[in-house]
Amino acid sequence: MINAIIIEDEKSSMEYLLSILKRNHKDINVLGWASNVDDAVMLIVTDKPDIVFLDIELNDGSGFDVLDHLKTQMTFEVIFTTGFLDYKEKAMDYFAFYYLNKPVQETEIKRVLDMYLLKHTAFNMRKYEAFKNQIERKNQVITIFEKDEYIPVKLSNIIYCEASGNYTLVHTVNDKSLVISKNLKRVEDMIEVQNFHRVHRSFLVNMNHVKNYTRNGLLTLSNGVEILISFRNRKKMIDLLRGYGISEC
Numbered sequence: 001m002i003n004a005i006i007i008e009d010e011k012s013s014m015e016y017l018l019s020i021l022k023r024n025h026k027d028i029n030v031l032g033w034a035s036n037v038d039d040a041v042m043l044i045v046t047d048k049p050d051i052v053f054l055d056i057e058l059n060d061g062s063g064f065d066v067l068d069h070l071k072t073q074m075t076f077e078v079i080f081t082t083g084f085l086d087y088k089e090k091a092m093d094y095f096a097f098y099y100l101n102k103p104v105q106e107t108e109i110k111r112v113l114d115m116y117l118l119k120h121t122a123f124n125m126r127k128y129e130a131f132k133n134q135i136e137r138k139n140q141v142i143t144i145f146e147k148d149e150y151i152p153v154k155l156s157n158i159i160y161c162e163a164s165g166n167y168t169l170v171h172t173v174n175d176k177s178l179v180i181s182k183n184l185k186r187v188e189d190m191i192e193v194q195n196f197h198r199v200h201r202s203f204l205v206n207m208n209h210v211k212n213y214t215r216n217g218l219l220t221l222s223n224g225v226e227i228l229i230s231f232r233n234r235k236k237m238i239d240l241l242r243g244y245g246i247s248e249c
Contacts, residue, residue: 001027001028001029002027002028002029002050002051002116002117003029003031003047003048003049003050003051004021004028004029004030004031004049004050004051004052004053005030005031005032005033005034005040005043005044005047005049005051005052005053006018006030006032006033006034006052006053007033007034007035007040007043007052007053007054007055007058007063007066008033008035008053008055008081009035009036009055009057009058009059010055011035013055013081013102013104014033014035016103016104017053017081017104017109018030018033020104020106020109021109024106024109024110025109025110025113028051028113031043031047031049032047035058035059036058036059036060036061037058037060037061037062037065037066037069038060040054040058040066041066041069041070044066044070044073044076045070045073048075048076049076050076050077051076051077051078051079051097051116052076052077052078052079053079053081053100054066054067054078054079054080054081055080055081055082056080056081056082057082063080063082077097077116078096078097079096079097079098079099079100079112080096080098080099080100081100081102081104082099082100082101082102083101083102083103097112097115097116098112098115100112140154140155140156141153141154141155142155142158142170142190142191144170144178144179144180151178153170153172153178155191155196155206156206156208157172157173158170158171158172158191158196158206158209159171159172159173159205159206159209159221159222159223159225160203160204160205160206160209160221160225160227161184161187161188161191161196161203161204161205162184162202162203162204163183163184163201163202163203164179165183166181166182166183167179167180167181167182167183168180168182168183168184168186168187170187171223171225173222173223175223184198184202184204187204188204191204195207195208197237197240198233199219199227199229199230199233199237200227200228200229200230200233201230203227205219205221205227207240207241207244207246209221209222209223210222210241210244210246211246212246212247212248212249213229213238213241213246213248213249214248214249215238215248216228217229217231217234217237217238220249
């Protein structure tokens with residue numbers, strides 16, 4: 001049985017979500033409901049749920065305020081529910097398990113709960129990783145686990161990825177570099193979006209961060225780093241760069 005709590009300031013929205021869970025998800029046990037920050041914090045600390053369905057706009061603050069009070073007690077998964085798309089990027093900073101837009105759809109709830117079960121069943125971890133990668137590609141984000149914390153990184157902020165043995169260095173804007181414990185081929189499969197290209201066996205480059213290139217295949221990136229396209233890929237990549245409208249210097 002999976003224990004859940006609903007944090008929602010609109011009773012009608014709470015009852016709607018509760019009815020979906022009771023009707024379609026017999027393995028979800030809803031422990032309680034709160035409509036403000038203080039009650040939400042107390043309910044979570046007391047009942048120790050597995051999942052919290054968390055509205056962002058509350059009577060006396062926000063769902064983010066609830067999580068800020070529980071930084072050392074985050075033993076549960078957070079599923080944000082909101083009618084405001086503007087909060088999606090901030091929700092990433094709290095490593096939300098999922099982000100449901102209101103009005104909540106039954107099919108989407110089923111999708112996220114199936115994802116939760118996959119994650120928390122050891123036998124299905126490989127399926128979960130594939131499912132998570134699919135969701136992350138849809139949301140244009142990749143999640144990196146480093147120094148005991150999960151770090152969500154927008155794909156648009158990745159300049160290039162660099163092979164380092166069985167690891168990959170992810171170089172982002174603001175001169176940040178993160179380490180993924182996967183080789184470059186696996187990272188390439190995870191990202192799998194059109195604007196990332198393997199220009200060299202050791203480099204996966206975001207074409208949106210290429211400033212210019214030379215006839216000899218030397219790329220200059222937005223952070224000033226220069227990368228040489230492999231000879232075998234040079235003609236194909238230069239044609240691709242022209243297609244992106246990137247100038248030769």
